[in-house]
Amino acid sequence: MVVTLGMNTQFAVNRFPEPDDWIGIVVEKLGLNTVQLTADVLNPFLPEEVLDRETSRIRQRCAEEGVRVESMFTGAATRVNHLLHPDPVIQRVWVNWFKRLFKITAELGGDGAGSCFGIFPVRDYHDPARREQLLHRGIDAWRDLSRYARAVGLEYVMFEPMSIPRECAETIPRAKALLDQCTDGFAVPMRVCLDVDHGALESDDPRDTDPHAWIRAFAKNIACIHIKQSLDDKGGHYPFTEPYNAQGKIVPEEILNTMAEAGIERCSLFLELSFRERWPTEYSVLDDLKASVDYWRPAVEAANAGDAT
Numbered sequence: 001m002v003v004t005l006g007m008n009t010q011f012a013v014n015r016f017p018e019p020d021d022w023i024g025i026v027v028e029k030l031g032l033n034t035v036q037l038t039a040d041v042l043n044p045f046l047p048e049e050v051l052d053r054e055t056s057r058i059r060q061r062c063a064e065e066g067v068r069v070e071s072m073f074t075g076a077a078t079r080v081n082h083l084l085h086p087d088p089v090i091q092r093v094w095v096n097w098f099k100r101l102f103k104i105t106a107e108l109g110g111d112g113a114g115s116c117f118g119i120f121p122v123r124d125y126h127d128p129a130r131r132e133q134l135l136h137r138g139i140d141a142w143r144d145l146s147r148y149a150r151a152v153g154l155e156y157v158m159f160e161p162m163s164i165p166r167e168c169a170e171t172i173p174r175a176k177a178l179l180d181q182c183t184d185g186f187a188v189p190m191r192v193c194l195d196v197d198h199g200a201l202e203s204d205d206p207r208d209t210d211p212h213a214w215i216r217a218f219a220k221n222i223a224c225i226h227i228k229q230s231l232d233d234k235g236g237h238y239p240f241t242e243p244y245n246a247q248g249k250i251v252p253e254e255i256l257n258t259m260a261e262a263g264i265e266r267c268s269l270f271l272e273l274s275f276r277e278r279w280p281t282e283y284s285v286l287d288d289l290k291a292s293v294d295y296w297r298p299a300v301e302a303a304n305a306g307d308a309t
Helices: 021-028 048-064 088-107 130-152 172-181 211-220 242-247 252-261 285-304
Strands: 002-008 034-038 068-073 112-115 156-159 190-193 220-226 264-270
Touching: 002 068, 002 285, 034 264, 048 068, 048 088, 048 211, 068 088, 068 220, 088 112, 088 211, 112 190, 112 220, 130 156, 156 220, 172 190, 190 211, 211 220, 211 252, 220 285, 252 285, 264 285
Parallel strands: 002 034, 002 264, 034 068, 068 112, 112 156, 156 190, 190 220, 220 264
Antiparallel strands: none
C-alpha cells in the first residue's frame, strides 16, 4: 500500500489567500508536497482572466516547490445546493461552475475533482416525488460533468458521503445506492471521497458512524480520504492535538491497518481542518496543523514501509 499524507487547503481560507503563503506553509512548516485545493481558495466564479492568472501563479509556485495539486474540492463557502438546486436555471449555472473547476484542476495537473453530491432544500426533500425528480436531475448533471472531465483529461469525478439525508449518502447503503446510479453513461468513474467524521448519527446501524466500516465498504471506489479528529458530537473539523486526541476515535495506525486489510493499494489522506476566527483558535492554526501532521507522519511512513501493525 502506498499512502500519501497531504493537506486540504480549507485552513488557508481568509488567512492565507496568496499562493506564496499557503504553498509555503505546506512545504516549509508542514513538510508536505501534496494538496487538495479547495474552491474557496480559488473560486471558479471569478472572472476568467483572474482565474487564468491565479491558476498560472499556483502552477508555477507548485512547480518551484515540488508540490502537487492532486485534486480540487468544494469548501465551506461552496457547500450549497448546487447540482440539486430546485431552480433548473441556477442548477445549470452550477454545472458550468463545476466545468470551470474541472478545467482548473486539469491545468494544475490534478487527477480529479468533486464535492458533496448535492444538497436538497428542506421543502423538496420532504416531497418524495420532487426529491426523486431533483435526484435524477443531479445524476444527469454529474453524467454531463463526467464527460467534460474526460475531455479535459481528468481520471475521475468524486462525491463525499455526508451526515444527514438531505445532503445525500449519509449511510453506507444509501452511499452505495447513489454510487451505483452514477455508472451508466459516465465517461470517467464516479469515485468516493470518504470523511472519517461523516455518517448519520441518527442511523440505527453503528457501522454508519464507523470510519472503518466505510473504508471496508468502499475500498475499491475511494479516491481519497478526509482526515480530522472525530468526537462523539461530530461537531467540527478538529485537529490532531493532545486535547482532541484524548477524546477522539481516530487513531492513525488503526485507520491505515483497515485500509491495508481492505485491499487499498494507493490512497491520499488529506488533513481537512478548519479553524474558527475566535480567540484562542485563530492564533494556534499553524501549530495545530504541524501537530496534526506530526501525529500522522510516523504511521504513514510505517505503512509505506510495510510495517503497519
